[in-house]
Amino acid sequence: MTLARPASVDNRATTFAEAAEQHLDDVYGYLLYLSRNRETAEDLAGATFEKALRLWSRFDPHRGSARTWLLGIARTTALDWFRAESRRRRREEAAAVPERIEEAFGEGLSPALEAALASLSAGEREVIALRVVLDLDGDTAARVLGISPTAVSTRLSRALKRLEERVTEHDLG
Amino acid sequence: MTSAEIVHELRAARPAAPYALRTRIEAMPASTATPRPSVASRFLPRRRALLVALPAAAALAVASAGVIGLAESGRNDATLATRDTTQLESTVAPKAGAADAAPPVGTTAEAQAAPGPTTGRAQRVLASLTIQVADTDALSEATQQALQTTRSLGGYVVSVSYATGTEGSAALTLRVPTAKVQDAITRLSSLGTIVAQQIQIDDLQESIDALDRRIANLNERVARLTAQLDQPGLDEQTRLTLQARRSAARAELASARGDRAGQAAEARLATIQLAIVTDPDTSTVPPLPSRFDRAVDEAVEILAWEATAALLVLVLAGPFVLIALAVWWGRRTWQRREDERLLGTS
Numbered sequence: 001m002t003l004a005r006p007a008s009v010d011n012r013a014t015t016f017a018e019a020a021e022q023h024l025d026d027v028y029g030y031l032l033y034l035s036r037n038r039e040t041a042e043d044l045a046g047a048t049f050e051k052a053l054r055l056w057s058r059f060d061p062h063r064g065s066a067r068t069w070l071l072g073i074a075r076t077t078a079l080d081w082f083r084a085e086s087r088r089r090r091r092e093e094a095a096a097v098p099e100r101i102e103e104a105f106g107e108g109l110s111p112a113l114e115a116a117l118a119s120l121s122a123g124e125r126e127v128i129a130l131r132v133v134l135d136l137d138g139d140t141a142a143r144v145l146g147i148s149p150t151a152v153s154t155r156l157s158r159a160l161k162r163l164e165e166r167v168t169e170h171d172l173g
Numbered sequence: 174m175t176s177a178e179i180v181h182e183l184r185a186a187r188p189a190a191p192y193a194l195r196t197r198i199e200a201m202p203a204s205t206a207t208p209r210p211s212v213a214s215r216f217l218p219r220r221r222a223l224l225v226a227l228p229a230a231a232a233l234a235v236a237s238a239g240v241i242g243l244a245e246s247g248r249n250d251a252t253l254a255t256r257d258t259t260q261l262e263s264t265v266a267p268k269a270g271a272a273d274a275a276p277p278v279g280t281t282a283e284a285q286a287a288p289g290p291t292t293g294r295a296q297r298v299l300a301s302l303t304i305q306v307a308d309t310d311a312l313s314e315a316t317q318q319a320l321q322t323t324r325s326l327g328g329y330v331v332s333v334s335y336a337t338g339t340e341g342s343a344a345l346t347l348r349v350p351t352a353k354v355q356d357a358i359t360r361l362s363s364l365g366t367i368v369a370q371q372i373q374i375d376d377l378q379e380s381i382d383a384l385d386r387r388i389a390n391l392n393e394r395v396a397r398l399t400a401q402l403d404q405p406g407l408d409e410q411t412r413l414t415l416q417a418r419r420s421a422a423r424a425e426l427a428s429a430r431g432d433r434a435g436q437a438a439e440a441r442l443a444t445i446q447l448a449i450v451t452d453p454d455t456s457t458v459p460p461l462p463s464r465f466d467r468a469v470d471e472a473v474e475i476l477a478w479e480a481t482a483a484l485l486v487l488v489l490a491g492p493f494v495l496i497a498l499a500v501w502w503g504r505r506t507w508q509r510r511e512d513e514r515l516l517g518t519s
Contacts, residue, residue: 020198029188034516042194049198082515108186113179123516132183146509160176167174 016056019066020049026067026134027074033105033129034078034122044081048074064143071130071144082122116166124159131156234479235472242472246464295377295440298354302361303369303448309341315364315449316343322360323347328442340451347445354443361447368450377440384433391426395419 027048032041052059052073059069105117117125130141131152138149145152174182190198306315316335323330328349335343349357358372398419402412462470 020201024190024195024198025188028190028194032188038191042191042197045190045194046197049201053201079512079515086515086518105186105188107188109182112174113182121517123513126516128183132180133187135184160179163179164174164176167179171174 016053019070020052023067023070024049027070029133030071030126030129031074031078033117033125033133034075035081036105036118036125040081044074044077048077051077065140068136068140068143071134071136075126075144112167112170113163115170116163119166120159120162123155124162127152127155128159128163132160234476238472238475238479239468241475242468242470245471246467291376292352295381295437296351297375297377297436297439298351298443299373299375299446300354300358300443301369301371301373301446301448302358302367303450304361304365305368305450305452306365308451309337311365312337312341312343312449312451316345318364319343319345319347319361319447319449322357323349323445326350326353326357326360328353328357331444340453342451343447343449345445345447345449347447348442349445351441351443354445357443357445361445365449366452377436381433381436381440384429384436388426388429388433391422391429394422395426398422 024045028041028045031044031048032038035041035044048070052070055073059066105114109117117128120128127141127145130136130144131138136144138152142149142152147155304315306312313335316333320330320333326349328347331346331348333343333345335341347357358370362370398415401407402415402419407415
């Protein structure tokens, strides 16, 4: 199985290998924006595809594309990780100041934008990742997030506004 | 930096999966499983399927009710045919207590063959006849015709009692010449359906003959007494005795003649007690419904049954379903809020 980054998104995948090949970058990018950590994103992406492999026979193409399905699994996996991380952080906060690792979201991002992205919440980064970076339409993003398209639009608008403010602050400061 | 520039930069710097991750995914065993979506979801998404399910169930209920109604209405044809026959039989059947004294009823007047008086003999004829007609209109017409028939046969009407309401009845006492009583009964029977009929014939000839003989004896006795009184030389006492005997014989003769005349008159005119009644059964039986009406009735009946069953299921299962939905909705809402809180603080 050779995995290469596809030139364009193709939702006609009929096998798991094809789906993984087509949507690996999307899943990884989404998880990177959520976790802000490359290693974590890699681990979560790996866990996502392992889970997807087990559940592949239950995938229903008529209810959504493979990308939406994979992103849904990725989100569930990430939320589980966030919960575990939250519990771990609470335990560590009692003993010492938690370590905060911040890494680049992607190659070629300006330091201002990197810093601005890092200052957003995971929820805000999530909607930016889905709607802007992965270029999902509103309905698909809403399905992944489990909210209405209107809520997605509102959340994206606020996130972009906040991002713009943070970038401006960074440039001025 | 504007939002457009930010979006442009974010898209230009879209993250790519590192080589190590690609290798890791590549190393995963190839799945031989193929997606097997359910047949229902292949055609309808789950929410749309739910929206379609209710109208489809309703349509199915109506269609099944229609089909069963049509089938049942066809099957009921035989039942209704039986009902027609039964209804006809009940219309013409003699009423209880009338059969013993009456010939078979409910048929044509000619078939009745009511017994008539013997020609040449003096007989007292008493006929009792009950005729059934459909409704009060027919009752009025039959009553009028009975009166006309009586008069046309040379008879007369003794009494008439006519009453109408939800059910109508008329009671007539008619006298017609005995020689024409059979004709009268035949014509009166044709006014409707015979429910009961009774004819009583008493022979008066012997009684009249006896009266005739008695009258003759009394005549002879009066003549003999008159002849004795006409003899000369009777003493006063004997004359008085004979005159008393003759007076008694004459009184007895007059009485016998009266009796004879009365019996002759009775034999000359027959009495007919005619009762005309409306039929409550036939007048209230509604017209038989068409097959379409029966099918609709059956379908409505089945729909009502289905609705009752659905209501019963709803009443029994509704609370549990509502509780389950509330639990599911509450849990989902709580989970989403937790997710939002988690993502908002991370």
